[in-house]
Amino acid sequence: MKPKWVITIDGPAGAGKTTVSRALAERLGYRYIDTGALYRGVALAARNANIAMDDDAALAALCARQELRFMRDDAGCRLYNGDEDIEDKIRTPEISMLASAISARAVVRRYLLEVQRRFGREKGAVFEGRDMGTVVFPDADVKFFLDAPLSVRARRRHLELADRCDQTLEGVLKDMQLRDHNDQTRELAPLKPAADAIVIPSERYTPEGVVERMLQEIETLDDRS
Ligand code: DC
Numbered sequence: 001m002k003p004k005w006v007i008t009i010d011g012p013a014g015a016g017k018t019t020v021s022r023a024l025a026e027r028l029g030y031r032y033i034d035t036g037a038l039y040r041g042v043a044l045a046a047r048n049a050n051i052a053m054d055d056d057a058a059l060a061a062l063c064a065r066q067e068l069r070f071m072r073d074d075a076g077c078r079l080y081n082g083d084e085d086i087e088d089k090i091r092t093p094e095i096s097m098l099a100s101a102i103s104a105r106a107v108v109r110r111y112l113l114e115v116q117r118r119f120g121r122e123k124g125a126v127f128e129g130r131d132m133g134t135v136v137f138p139d140a141d142v143k144f145f146l147d148a149p150l151s152v153r154a155r156r157r158h159l160e161l162a163d164r165c166d167q168t169l170e171g172v173l174k175d176m177q178l179r180d181h182n183d184q185t186r187e188l189a190p191l192k193p194a195a196d197a198i199v200i201p202s203e204r205y206t207p208e209g210v211v212e213r214m215l216q217e218i219e220t221l222d223d224r225s
Contacts, residue, residue, distance in 0.1 A: 004123035005030075006139075007218070008132035011146035012180050012191060013096070014153025016202040016210065020146065021128040022076060023211045028126070028218075033070070033119050035129035035136070036099065037079045038112050040090035041068045043098035045081065053101040063111035093167055093175055100179040103130075104186040130183055133194035142218055145193035146210070148203040150177060 007030070009021045018034060025032035042059075045066060051058045067082045078087035089095070102108050116136045119125065127136070133143035148156075154173035161167055167175075183191040193199050198217050202210055 005141035005218075006120055006123055006137050007126045007142045007144070008137055008140045008194075008197075009126060009128045009144045009146060010130055010132050010134070010191070010193065010197070011202075012130075012148075012153065012183065013176055014157040015146040015148050016156065016207055017128045017146050019207045020202070020210045020214070021126045023207065024214055025126040027211060027215065029124075031119075031122075031125040032077060033116070033125055033127045034077065034079075035112070035116055035127060035132065037070075037087075037090060038068055038115060039099040039103045039108070040095050041079050041081055041086060042066060042108055042112070043095050043102045044086055044090050046102060047095070047098055053098065053105070056105060056107050059102070059105055060107040060111075063108060066111075068115065091164065093161070093165060093171075096179065097175060100182045104182065104188065106188055109188050130191040131189035133197050134192065135189040138194070142214075142221055143194045143197040144214060144217075145197040145199045146202050147199060148201060150180065152203045 007024070009017050009024075011017050021034070022032050042063065045062055046053065046059060049062060051062055069080050070077045071080050071085075078085055079090060080086065113136060116127070120127065120137055129136070133140055133145070150173065154169060154176050157176065158167070158169045158172045161172065200210055200213060205213065
């Protein structure tokens with residue numbers, strides 16, 4: 001395999017992107033970058049500074065002050081803003097909804113586009129997000145789009161959240177439906193598979209099965225290159 005590829009994995013919330021992206025990065029000895037965490041980090045900062053999600057001037061000034069970076073630990077990767085570990089704070093239902101709202105703002109997308117491309121300058125990485133293959137890395141070496149029916153994704157997310165909050169399955173499903181709608185219908189970089197993405201229905205596989213399928217696709221592309 002060509003030593004340093006940029007691999008993108010896009011898809012809606014709960015499609016299994018995080019588990020699979022981490023495992024794929026590990027199998028390949030690549031870095032794993034969770035770009036949704038960056039939108040969550042900006043959303044948390046905006047909430048803490050009492051900035052409305054449509055106040056573009058204040059959001060632009062806020063973005064300029066952010067120092068978002070990932071720190072590796074035994075369990076994976078944690079997001080820091082400056083010296084503060086914000087990983088747990090960004091994983092709440094409230095921040096999920098705020099991240100979806102803030103991700104529709106052009107000032108925020110512009111700022112994070114640069115941040116993400118900086119991460120990509122050093123190749124050998126798996127990028128997980130919504131517009132990795134369509135906008136951020138249109139020339140990525142391999143693009144995947146992971147999908148699953150809403151009911152399956154909501155059940156997965158409900159299980160994940162169970163030890164952190166008491167949101168009901170119906171609440172998780174409703175939030176997810178709204179977030180899907182926001183992410184798919186926004187004007188800027190809406191969630192959709194890139195024309196050259198390999199679409200994988202994750203409900204048909206185990207997470208390990210998805211990773212194996214991805215490794216096979218990578219091998220096939222590598223043989224052709
Ligand atoms: O992947 P996630 O659930 O952590 O993402 C949170 C929100 O961030 C999601 O609802 C949409 C937005 N997002 C985006 O617009 N573009 C990305 N590349 C990643 C996330």
